[in-house]
Amino acid sequence: MRKGNVHKFGDNIDTDQIYPGRYLDISDHKKIAEHAMEGADPEFAAEVKAGDIIAAGSNFGCGSSREHAVITLKKAGVGAVIAKSFARIFYRNAVNLALPVIQIKDLDFKENEKLEVNLEEAYIKRADGSIIEFTPLPENILEIYKAGGVIPYYKAKHA
Amino acid sequence: MHALWKILAxxxxxxxxxxxxxxNAEIDLAEVNDLYLQVIKSxxxxxxxxxxxxxxVTFVFDHYSPTPTIKAAENHKQMREFCDEQNIEKLFDINKGVCHQVMPEAGLVYPGMLLTATDSHTTTHGSFGAFGTGVGATDLATILLEGELWFRVPEVIKINITGSLKKGVMAKDIILHILGELGQDAAVYKAVEFAGPVVDNLEMAERMVLCNMSVEMGAKTSYIKPDQTTREYIDKRVDHDYTVYETDADxxxxxxxxFDVSNLEQVTAAPHSxxxxINVKDAGDVKIDQVFIGTCTGGRVNDIKTAAEILKGKKIAKGVRLIVIPASDEVMRESMKKGYIDSLMESGAAISAPGCGPCLGAHQGVIADGETCVSxxxxxxxxxxxxxGAKIYSASPATAAYSALYGKLIGGAE
Structure with missing residues (x-):
């Protein structure tokens, strides 16, 4: 279960807005986190609290293949991203790094609304107690989440 | 099944x-570019x-090449050491160019292969009948470990391009027009096949532009059925058996x-998506500061030739900077032999070493707050x-060259 406040964003939030290309040579994860969502909202990295949830429109994470876009959100404390749809490479990267990504076609969350996300049982609980169900993730993807990402998943296999 | 599905099968x-x-599919080629030291770490x-x-496995140094920062230099150093330790011989160092041009030129790309690279524009290789798709650093690391990766079999969208192109209209105009009509989320998680008489008549470099930009509509991969044009390019470069898969008739x-492109004019993707x-002629009076001709989309020999012919014997407008970056060493050398580079320099262009250049804001011509660039x-x-705070108009090499000439966004001679 993950709990946090909603930060709302629009459609087609691309990876340059999530993590501008000029910082791509940074590989220290703490420093990467300082630029989270900088291209879309320069105040985001300072304001986001651990567990907070991004609620966005369609095609979230479009653009480049940069894994920094996931690392920056995860290390900045983002607990989950909910969007109408996700760009493919961002989606894969998020799975690999165990950042919960949830696709919900009809979104009407409010800014700062408190949500609880249950990835395993595929539902979101709103502050008023109402429940929104989403399509459960395929088993192979849930296993990667359970392991804490693809690195520990493979580590267990290869160590 | 579709030819792309047959590759995955x-x-x-x-x-x-x-x-x-x-x-779970076995990978024929895994390419790592110089953005992702994370691949090695993972x-x-x-x-x-x-x-x-x-x-x-192949490494291509293109995004930060030659290195603009100490950090990037350290990344390159560690990647070279990794290649050395792991006996990876296909290391394309700072003297080669953009991976999506370098790999086909080196004969590494052929029909029926499954190619993954740490770059979203890996869809480019669909123009050779390959299943090419971009992955993140950690995905690529799992491939280095096991040689395979999980894939969701994509639905396939077909785009038939018919009619005949007006003079001065390029593949870049076609794909921008399609993007404008269908939107940037039209093919999220799907594959895009380009077909029809216009595609049949395009040379390889122009076909690559269509497949390259299919990712801008969210495509996982793209495809053009290999034909005689494909074979002519491949057979002199590829030293590998290959299979051309046929899409089933049903x-x-x-x-x-x-898309009938007979009436298509020069178009541009205006800021910021x-x-x-829009049609270039409808963009209004857009004063520009910089023009950039290059990248895996618009930096091939025919692009540079197009610009050189438009600018031949003329000077670019006062106050405008023209940056030309050939996509690869081969492109640069051919452009030099044909005189295009000399001609462009005579017109006032700055030429940089092959690579991605300022496309991703790394170096070799990044733009300032308030500036406008045609790219x-x-x-x-x-x-x-x-x-x-800068504005980018994405356009064809022809539009870029005319814009440099007149100092404003324009698609043809005044």
């Missing part, structure tokens, strides 16, 4: 695959010792679109080429 050892199915973190097959596409496409590259997101 073959690589995953299955008779049949269906859209939505998840398969590989070792996962307990990796030796890569599964060094002959199927295959049902997810969507089929028809790639599907914000042959594929993205115009806020901040893509430098300041988030």
């Amino acid at each position: 073959e690589k995953s050892g299955q008779e049949n695959v269906e859209a939505g199915e998840i398969v 590989f070792y973190e996962m307990g990796g010792k030796k890569v599964w097959d060094p002959d199927k 295959f049902e596409y997810d969507e089929t679109y028809e 790639i599907d914000n496409v 042959t590259s594929s993205r115009n997101f806020p901040g893509r080429m430098g300041s988030t």
